[in-house]
Amino acid sequence: MTSERQRMDADIVCVGFGPATAGFLTTLTRALMKPDGTPAFESQVMPGMPLQIMCYERADDIGFGCSGVVTKGRAIRASFPDLDLAKEIPNAVAAGEERVVYLQDPVGASRRTVGTKFMDGVFKAGQFAMRKGPSAQELPWIPPFLRKEPGLVMSMGQFMSWAGAQLMGTGLVQIWPGTPVAAPILDGDKVLGVRLADQGVDKKGNPDGAYMPGMDIHARLTVVGDGPVGAVGRRLDRHFGMPVGNHQHDWAVGMKAVVELPAACDLKPGTVIHTLGYPEPEIFGFLYVYPDRTASLGIFVPSWFDSPIRTSYRYLQHWMQHPYLWRYLEGGILRSWGAKSIQESGARGEPYLVGDGYARVGEGSGTTNVLTNSGVDEAWRSGVILADGVVDLLRRGESFTQGTLTAAYVRRRRADALDKELQTAKKARDGFQKGFMLGMMGTGMTGMTQGVLNLSVASVPPSRRIKPLSTVGEGKIPADKLSAAVEACAKAKQPLHDALMTLAGWPEIPFDGTLLMSHQDALFKGGKVQAAGGFADHVTFADPALCATCKERTCIEICSAQALMPGEEGGAPEFDREKCVHCGACIWSCSKALPDDPERANIEFGAGSGGLHSNEN
Numbered sequence: 001m002t003s004e005r006q007r008m009d010a011d012i013v014c015v016g017f018g019p020a021t022a023g024f025l026t027t028l029t030r031a032l033m034k035p036d037g038t039p040a041f042e043s044q045v046m047p048g049m050p051l052q053i054m055c056y057e058r059a060d061d062i063g064f065g066c067s068g069v070v071t072k073g074r075a076i077r078a079s080f081p082d083l084d085l086a087k088e089i090p091n092a093v094a095a096g097e098e099r100v101v102y103l104q105d106p107v108g109a110s111r112r113t114v115g116t117k118f119m120d121g122v123f124k125a126g127q128f129a130m131r132k133g134p135s136a137q138e139l140p141w142i143p144p145f146l147r148k149e150p151g152l153v154m155s156m157g158q159f160m161s162w163a164g165a166q167l168m169g170t171g172l173v174q175i176w177p178g179t180p181v182a183a184p185i186l187d188g189d190k191v192l193g194v195r196l197a198d199q200g201v202d203k204k205g206n207p208d209g210a211y212m213p214g215m216d217i218h219a220r221l222t223v224v225g226d227g228p229v230g231a232v233g234r235r236l237d238r239h240f241g242m243p244v245g246n247h248q249h250d251w252a253v254g255m256k257a258v259v260e261l262p263a264a265c266d267l268k269p270g271t272v273i274h275t276l277g278y279p280e281p282e283i284f285g286f287l288y289v290y291p292d293r294t295a296s297l298g299i300f301v302p303s304w305f306d307s308p309i310r311t312s313y314r315y316l317q318h319w320m321q322h323p324y325l326w327r328y329l330e331g332g333i334l335r336s337w338g339a340k341s342i343q344e345s346g347a348r349g350e351p352y353l354v355g356d357g358y359a360r361v362g363e364g365s366g367t368t369n370v371l372t373n374s375g376v377d378e379a380w381r382s383g384v385i386l387a388d389g390v391v392d393l394l395r396r397g398e399s400f401t402q403g404t405l406t407a408a409y410v411r412r413r414r415a416d417a418l419d420k421e422l423q424t425a426k427k428a429r430d431g432f433q434k435g436f437m438l439g440m441m442g443t444g445m446t447g448m449t450q451g452v453l454n455l456s457v458a459s460v461p462p463s464r465r466i467k468p469l470s471t472v473g474e475g476k477i478p479a480d481k482l483s484a485a486v487e488a489c490a491k492a493k494q495p496l497h498d499a500l501m502t503l504a505g506w507p508e509i510p511f512d513g514t515l516l517m518s519h520q521d522a523l524f525k526g527g528k529v530q531a532a533g534g535f536a537d538h539v540t541f542a543d544p545a546l547c548a549t550c551k552e553r554t555c556i557e558i559c560s561a562q563a564l565m566p567g568e569e570g571g572a573p574e575f576d577r578e579k580c581v582h583c584g585a586c587i588w589s590c591s592k593a594l595p596d597d598p599e600r601a602n603i604e605f606g607a608g609s610g611g612l613h614s615n616e617n
């Protein structure tokens with residue numbers, strides 16, 4: 001045990017090991033040695049040695065992932081020109097048949113506005129020209145901007161394990177899983193490195209028996225690739241603010257599962273199905289078929305789904321049971337399960353990309369393409385671009401300042417096809433601010449005109465979109481039944497969503513114990529790692545008194561893992577670190593903005609241990 005904070009010096013430190021930092025490190029390490037085996041660049045912290053490069057990942061393994069993905073994989077393939085990635089990466093397969101399916105509501109409980117009913121009618125009327133499925137119509141043609149072929153269907157976990165193994169094999173980079181980074185070390189506006197999370201502390205962060213302060217890693221360059229809700233990126237955003245006109249208002253949480261398909265299922269590996277229209281119009285779904293009769297499937301619940309009752313777990317179960325999908329899934333077995341947020345402001349969510357001593361890559365730097373619904377290859381590409389710039393600076397012996405990084409990285413990124421595509425996509429989702437129908441029209445318009453025409457609508461922070469509880473059920477639930485249910489749930493210290501969805505007409509879930517199971521059982525099923533002891537709670541409340549005034553308690557309703565539950569009456573929700581899967585949905589689903597900072601809500605999200613890990617995910 002030591003109570004002194006240790007310090008270590010490195011040349012480059014990376015925060016998070018996702019596709020963005022993997023792309024960065026893959027490209028960088030190839031330039032570090034000369035053909036004769038001597039270092040191309042000498043470490044400034046260990047003279048005579050190659051550059052000392054550290055990468056810290058919060059999850060307990062580098063194969064962290066919560067997303068079966070389909071990706072065109074152009075940048076990833078370009079990094080491995082001699083490899084057939086569909087054969088190299090375990091569980092990967094070439095993208096095959098693609099379908100976009102409009103799901104009608106077969107149970108009559110979904111929130112359908114006049115606009116959505118109109119869409120239902122359009123698809124029904126046009127079904128003579130479409131392939132039909134039970135209560136569903138397949139688009140006869142997939143617009144080019146949505147097509148992923150030729151691409152890859154793969155599991156993020158398997159891909160990251162594979163990419164990590166390639167990197168560690170070089171011996172040129174150290175990747176440390178299970179090591180959350182608490183914060184950047186700032187000296188004014190200069191980033192000096194990062195501070196790892198303290199261990200041996202109680203839930204509030206106070207030193208406990210075996211207190212060990214997190215080490216300070218000082219580095220010439222800090223590469224921040226900690227994804228959409230990373231504590232380091234968020235801290236930088238708060239310190240520097242966002243560039244004028246940019247914001248991070250738009251989000252979704254993806255809840256997904258890996259399912260062993262029943263023997264009777266005839267979907268071929270590589271099949272890609274995207275759905276819209278059900279269980280609520282705003283909830284999109286996906287099903288990607290891996291080799292060996294397994295599928296990665298799930299739904300996205302977005303921040304423009306204004307209802308406070310936004311439980312992704314229960315909605316996932318209703319979605320799976322839609323007759324169009326159930327004919328493939330009935331008899332399947334849930335293998336693992338998880339959730340993760342996605343930044344949906346795309347290029348509008350771009351923060352300051354560089355400053356003295358640091359650069360941002362990946363989703364936290366605004367790389368999600370909100371038109372094509374893709375982010376893996378884009379994140380990887382941003383890492384490759386940064387690495388090219390860093391190698392240039394190393395060759396010229398220049399230091400990593402805001403000026404040199406702007407010239408070496410930001411200018412390169414602006415000139416790259418990545419930036420052009422992100423700019424084209426920038427306004428693709430704006431229409432959803434005004435509802436499902438306008439959202440669909442806006443996306444179609446942006447996609448078909450390559451961003452020349454858009455439906456541009458101003459957006460507001462998510463907390464301003466969340467409607468009062470009284471609107472739940474949109475007239476289907478009598479006021480007295482609603483308040484009785486709210487009272488009963490408060491007494492039983494239970495979230496509201498199950499009771500209110502049932503009152504709104506959603507059928508009970510017929511649990512079968514294999515695919516359809518209680519949320520609690522799914523938590524035990526796989527994918528979840530127990531949080532290591534001795535770390536502070538990573539979900540806290542900026543102003544607990546504000547929670548006492550909050551009726552919607554949307555953080556509890558959306559929580560992907562029942563980690564946020566009603567607490568004492570008049571107090572903040574209770575947080576259970578053991579259950580949290582670090583999905584980040586509570587951050588953008590808090591219904592109260594801070595009075596002195598309307599862009600920020602009442603939840604603080606720090607760096608913590610545990611969470612999700614399943615490398616087949």
Ligand SMILES: Cc1cc2nc3c(=O)[nH]c(=O)nc-3n(C[C@H](O)[C@H](O)[C@H](O)COP(=O)(O)OP(=O)(O)OC[C@H]3O[C@@H](n4cnc5c(N)ncnc54)[C@H](O)[C@@H]3O)c2cc1C
Binds near residue numbers: 056058253340
């Ligand atoms: C459900 C879902 C489905 C998706 N489907 C697709 C798809 O089909 N196709 C596609 O192209 N894209 C898809 N995406 C988007 C894609 O997953 C992301 O765009 C991509 O993962 C972004 O990569 P990244 O490296 O920037 O961030 P991430 O993948 O988020 O990686 C960041 C890493 O940093 C770590 N980290 C965070 N904070 C800390 C900290 N404080 N200390 C240490 N480590 C930290 C995290 O644990 C994580 O491993 C999907 C996303 C979701 C949520």
Ligand code: SF4
Binds near residue numbers: 553
């Ligand atoms: S964190 Fe936000 S949504 Fe949750 S109870 Fe507090 S104010 Fe309400």
Ligand code: SF4
Binds near residue numbers: 580583
């Ligand atoms: S508490 Fe954890 S699991 Fe629940 S929404 Fe927040 S990050 Fe996700």
